[in-house]
Amino acid sequence: MTDPIHEEVAGDEPAATRLAGAGMGWRVEWATSGxxxxxxxxxxxxxxxxxxxTAVVNGRAVAVTGGDDEVVLVWDLATGERMxxxxxxxxxxxxxxxxxxxGRPVAVVADPSTLVQSWDLTGRxxxxxxxxxxxxxxxxVVDGRSVVLTGGSAPRLQMWDPVTGESLGDLVGDPSVGRVGAVGAVVTAAVDGHPKAITLHDDxxxxxxxxxxxxxxGRVLSPTGGSRQRVSLTVAVVDGRLVAVTGSWDGRIQVRDVATRTGAMSRAPLTAHTGPVWAVAAAVVDGRPLVVTGGDDRTVRVWDLVSHRQVGPDLVFPSEVTAVTMAPDGRLVVGFGGDIAVLAPPPA
Incomplete structure (x- = not known):
C-alpha cells in the first residue's frame, strides 16, 4: 500500500541547504532534506x-524514527532507503x-496518552x-530477562515484558527523600553487571x-526551575562509573557522577547551547564513551566524556534539533524539523 504522506514527489524537494560544519570532519551520508x-x-x-x-535487522543497520505525524519509520542506515x-x-x-x-530486534513505541506498543522489526x-x-x-536486561521501563504522569516506573506484555511490577519513589513526580525521561545502563535506571522528573x-x-x-540532582529547568537526559559509563548527562532550557549541560552525586569539576565543562537542549544521547564507539547534544539553536555537538573534548566541529542544521542518536560504529542520526540526516564520523 502506498504511503502518500511520505512518498517522495518528483520536483517537490526543498531547496538545497548547506550543513555548517560538514566537510570539516563529519560527512553527510544521506538526508531527507536538500x-x-x-x-x-x-x-x-x-x-x-x-x-x-538504531538497530540491526536481518544483518542491516537501521535507524528507527518517530514523530508528531503518529508513525514510526525504519531506514537503512547506510543508504537512507525506507524499509x-x-x-x-x-x-x-x-x-x-x-x-x-x-535474538530478534524489537522496537518499543510510546505515545503520551494512548498506547505503548512493542514491535518485532524482522516480521514487522x-x-x-x-x-x-x-x-x-x-x-x-534484568536477571537475564529483557524488560521495558515506561514512565509518564504518575510518579512511578512500570516494568513489563516486551514480548508478552506481562507486568513485572512498578518502581515507586521513596517518600523519605521528598516528592518524586511525573517521569519525563528514563534511561538505563549497567555497571559491573548491575542494571540501573536514571529518571528525569517534572520538578x-x-x-x-x-x-x-x-x-x-535516591536523588542525583535537586529541583530547579525557570530557565534552568532540565528538559533532556542520557546516561553513560565513564571509567567504570555511571554518569548522568542533562540538557536544560537555558542551554546548560550538566555531567553528574551518579554514585557520588558530584559534578565532573576536574574536567572542562561541556560548552552550553544558546537555547533549550531538546536531545541528548550517549554511545560507546571504539571504546570511547561519547555524548551527543542538540537543541533549539539548531546545533549538534559530539563530546568525548573522558577528555571532555569536542569530537569534530559544531554541526548547524536548517531547523531545531529534536532527536539525536549514535550507532555503535559512530554514525550520527539527527532529527531536525520533519527531516532525518545521517553523518559519518571524522577519521580517528
Missing amino acids: LIGAAVRAAGHADWVRSAA GDALPARGSVWAVVTAMVD RPLAGLVGGAWTAATA STVHVWDLTERRHE
Missing part, C-alpha cells in the same frame, strides 16, 4: 521528529527505543501493548533506581 552533498532519499516525517534509535511501510502509532511518538530480545508485527501511553521508555530532579532490587536509590 542538504548539499547528501543523497536525498524518500521524504521525511510529515511533522516534527521526536525520537530516534517497509510506516509502523502506525496512535499519537505523537515521544519515545522509540530498540533492543535485542531472544506488533508484540505487546500497554494501554494508557507513556511519556518515555527504555529497555534493560527537574534526577533520580537513580536499582532494577534488580526494584528500589529507588
Whole structure:
C-alpha cells in the first residue's frame, strides 16, 4: 500500500541547504532534506521528529524514527532507503527505543496518552501493548530477562515484558527523600553487571533506581526551575562509573557522577547551547564513551566524556534539533524539523 504522506514527489524537494560544519570532519551520508552533498532519499516525517534509535535487522543497520505525524519509520542506515511501510502509532511518538530480545530486534513505541506498543522489526508485527501511553521508555536486561521501563504522569516506573506484555511490577519513589513526580525521561545502563535506571522528573530532579532490587536509590540532582529547568537526559559509563548527562532550557549541560552525586569539576565543562537542549544521547564507539547534544539553536555537538573534548566541529542544521542518536560504529542520526540526516564520523 502506498504511503502518500511520505512518498517522495518528483520536483517537490526543498531547496538545497548547506550543513555548517560538514566537510570539516563529519560527512553527510544521506538526508531527507536538500542538504548539499547528501543523497536525498524518500521524504521525511510529515511533522516534527521526536525520537530516534538504531538497530540491526536481518544483518542491516537501521535507524528507527518517530514523530508528531503518529508513525514510526525504519531506514537503512547506510543508504537512507525506507524499509517497509510506516509502523502506525496512535499519537505523537515521544519515545522509540530498540533492543535485542531472544535474538530478534524489537522496537518499543510510546505515545503520551494512548498506547505503548512493542514491535518485532524482522516480521514487522506488533508484540505487546500497554494501554494508557507513556511519556518515555527504555529497555534493560534484568536477571537475564529483557524488560521495558515506561514512565509518564504518575510518579512511578512500570516494568513489563516486551514480548508478552506481562507486568513485572512498578518502581515507586521513596517518600523519605521528598516528592518524586511525573517521569519525563528514563534511561538505563549497567555497571559491573548491575542494571540501573536514571529518571528525569517534572520538578527537574534526577533520580537513580536499582532494577534488580526494584528500589529507588535516591536523588542525583535537586529541583530547579525557570530557565534552568532540565528538559533532556542520557546516561553513560565513564571509567567504570555511571554518569548522568542533562540538557536544560537555558542551554546548560550538566555531567553528574551518579554514585557520588558530584559534578565532573576536574574536567572542562561541556560548552552550553544558546537555547533549550531538546536531545541528548550517549554511545560507546571504539571504546570511547561519547555524548551527543542538540537543541533549539539548531546545533549538534559530539563530546568525548573522558577528555571532555569536542569530537569534530559544531554541526548547524536548517531547523531545531529534536532527536539525536549514535550507532555503535559512530554514525550520527539527527532529527531536525520533519527531516532525518545521517553523518559519518571524522577519521580517528
